[in-house]
Amino acid sequence: MGARDKLRSFFETNVGKVVKTQKLRKVAGVSEYARRIRELRDEEGMQIRSHIDRHDLKPGEYILESLQRVPTLGRGISPQLRNEILERNGFTCQLCGAGPGDRDPFNPNRKLRLHIDHIVPISQGGSNDKDNLRVLCSVCNQGRANIQPLSESALNILLRIRRLPRAAQKEIYKKLKQTFER
Numbered sequence: 001m002g003a004r005d006k007l008r009s010f011f012e013t014n015v016g017k018v019v020k021t022q023k024l025r026k027v028a029g030v031s032e033y034a035r036r037i038r039e040l041r042d043e044e045g046m047q048i049r050s051h052i053d054r055h056d057l058k059p060g061e062y063i064l065e066s067l068q069r070v071p072t073l074g075r076g077i078s079p080q081l082r083n084e085i086l087e088r089n090g091f092t093c094q095l096c097g098a099g100p101g102d103r104d105p106f107n108p109n110r111k112l113r114l115h116i117d118h119i120v121p122i123s124q125g126g127s128n129d130k131d132n133l134r135v136l137c138s139v140c141n142q143g144r145a146n147i148q149p150l151s152e153s154a155l156n157i158l159l160r161i162r163r164l165p166r167a168a169q170k171e172i173y174k175k176l177k178q179t180f181e182r
């Protein structure tokens, strides 16, 4: 049984319980257990959460929330292709410009994750072609930015500006520059 299989069955027997890195490392028998967990989550749709997702978890703690699998956006996209798209897009969300360690503007305790998004969804005939793939952060990926209004903190205003077309960004930049250089 491979490390990934061992981790999968360990999580499934401990569904709903907080499990710690130390234990997972023992179960998997490899030091790259973190990568295997990522695969279970991103490729198999297992609902494994860490301190990045839930602020009641400490670093090094994981929980499988449910045995139910969620549809994975990255399905059919090889790790190589995923890396290629991430690199091509500069590890940056193509809608708002957020990067991997950035805070979730709706929940400062969470960090944003980057996803590979199909521009034309598979369900509408889109393919895994490179031209149909782009990087989105978890907020843009879930369309949350369009549903919940952001509070007016400087960080959120900046995030909103990053969502604007380049021409509008330039105009704001020019106006601000004029103001501060006077």
Ligand SMILES: [Zn+2]
Residues within 6 Å of the ligand: 093, 094, 095, 096, 097, 098, 136, 137, 138, 139, 140, 141
């Ligand atoms: Zn985004």
